[in-house]
Amino acid sequence: MWPLSTGARIALAQSHSMQARATVYSPTYGVLELPISGGSVDVDATSKTRRSATLQADPRWWPRSPADLLAPYGSTCQIDYGIVLTSGNTEWVPLMYGSLDEATRTRPVSSSGDLTVKVVDPAARVAEDRLDIPAQTIANATAVGEIARLVRETLGTQVEVVDQTSSGLVASVIVIERERWDAVEKLADFLGAEAFFDPVGHLVIRPQPALNQASVWTVRTGNGGNLLTAKDTLSRELVYNRIVASGQRTDGVPAVYATATDTTSPAYYGGPFGKKPRFYTSELLTTVAQCQTTADALLARVRGTSAQIEIETLVNPALDTGDIITAQDSRAGETRHVIDKLSIPLTPEGTQSITTRSDDLPAET
Numbered sequence: 001m002w003p004l005s006t007g008a009r010i011a012l013a014q015s016h017s018m019q020a021r022a023t024v025y026s027p028t029y030g031v032l033e034l035p036i037s038g039g040s041v042d043v044d045a046t047s048k049t050r051r052s053a054t055l056q057a058d059p060r061w062w063p064r065s066p067a068d069l070l071a072p073y074g075s076t077c078q079i080d081y082g083i084v085l086t087s088g089n090t091e092w093v094p095l096m097y098g099s100l101d102e103a104t105r106t107r108p109v110s111s112s113g114d115l116t117v118k119v120v121d122p123a124a125r126v127a128e129d130r131l132d133i134p135a136q137t138i139a140n141a142t143a144v145g146e147i148a149r150l151v152r153e154t155l156g157t158q159v160e161v162v163d164q165t166s167s168g169l170v171a172s173v174i175v176i177e178r179e180r181w182d183a184v185e186k187l188a189d190f191l192g193a194e195a196f197f198d199p200v201g202h203l204v205i206r207p208q209p210a211l212n213q214a215s216v217w218t219v220r221t222g223n224g225g226n227l228l229t230a231k232d233t234l235s236r237e238l239v240y241n242r243i244v245a246s247g248q249r250t251d252g253v254p255a256v257y258a259t260a261t262d263t264t265s266p267a268y269y270g271g272p273f274g275k276k277p278r279f280y281t282s283e284l285l286t287t288v289a290q291c292q293t294t295a296d297a298l299l300a301r302v303r304g305t306s307a308q309i310e311i312e313t314l315v316n317p318a319l320d321t322g323d324i325i326t327a328q329d330s331r332a333g334e335t336r337h338v339i340d341k342l343s344i345p346l347t348p349e350g351t352q353s354i355t356t357r358s359d360d361l362p363a364e365t
Helices: 004-011 123-128 143-155 178-191 288-302
Strands: 018-024 030-034 037-044 049-059 078-084 090-104 115-120 161-163 193-195 203-207 217-220 227-235 242-246 257-261 277-281 305-313 325-327 333-345 354-358
Touching: 004 078, 004 090, 018 037, 018 090, 037 090, 049 078, 049 090, 078 115, 090 123, 123 143, 123 178, 123 277, 143 161, 143 178, 143 193, 143 203, 178 193, 178 288, 242 288, 277 288, 305 333
Parallel strands: 161 203, 217 325, 242 277
Antiparallel strands: 018 030, 018 078, 037 049, 037 333, 049 115, 078 090, 090 115, 193 203, 227 305, 242 257, 305 354, 325 333, 333 354
């Protein structure tokens, strides 16, 4: 969750005004604050491109050449949400930084017709930068260092890397056939972590979120509540009570492996829930200790009961995927959830949709 002042938290708990702004950085025209009439920012932890946005702007900004301000050929955009405080000042919360990906319009343009601009976060550019020929990760380099190198080769050395893992684990040498961002995700899985771009365009490498972390926000029903609608789902589909993580060998030598087993949750291994293992294999795992670290991290994401909610609530622009929220319902009681997806409207009348995590794992092999 983006840090908020006490004044902003008070404003969000009551009726308040909001503003939205989009600052475009053009290689040709420099910096311009683009007037927008609407749109939304969507954040999805299960997508390679975690953050994306659609903006509505006046049709007069339609790009007529590849060098124009809103042409998707190099311009970038910072989108911010403004909370108007009781003092009359505005506190700006960054929602995303990314590159212009698409501009569309429908003609003939009516008097209220808008130009629609799509913005995607920097992961989209890294994913586009596929390797010409297969390459290897650098021997004796750390996994964090290799993630940073792969990203900076595309975006430049100015990209700030925020490492929240404090890991010095050296990554085994792997072959990257073509997909650069897939290699980034594989290296993050090796650390039991995730890699993504935050609202100001920094590359963040952090441990996978878990429900035992502190809750940052509460949504509630009743008088003064901010929870409008909720859809609850209980499922065993994405619940596993044992993880088997193993290395990958092609020389006939038995691969190393380790297991992590749930022994305490309601779905503990061998109990009434039954036995439901999940298998994960990676060429990065070359020692038992590495296998154990990965198995423990993956188990933390899928142990216990899979309780998912889809809610519509009043807007808190500071929320992010991976945040832990508490849902208080006079009928359903109190539950804790990890945010998996959310949408932030850029108009005053909009409401916020939030989907809690259906724990998404790397592909089983």
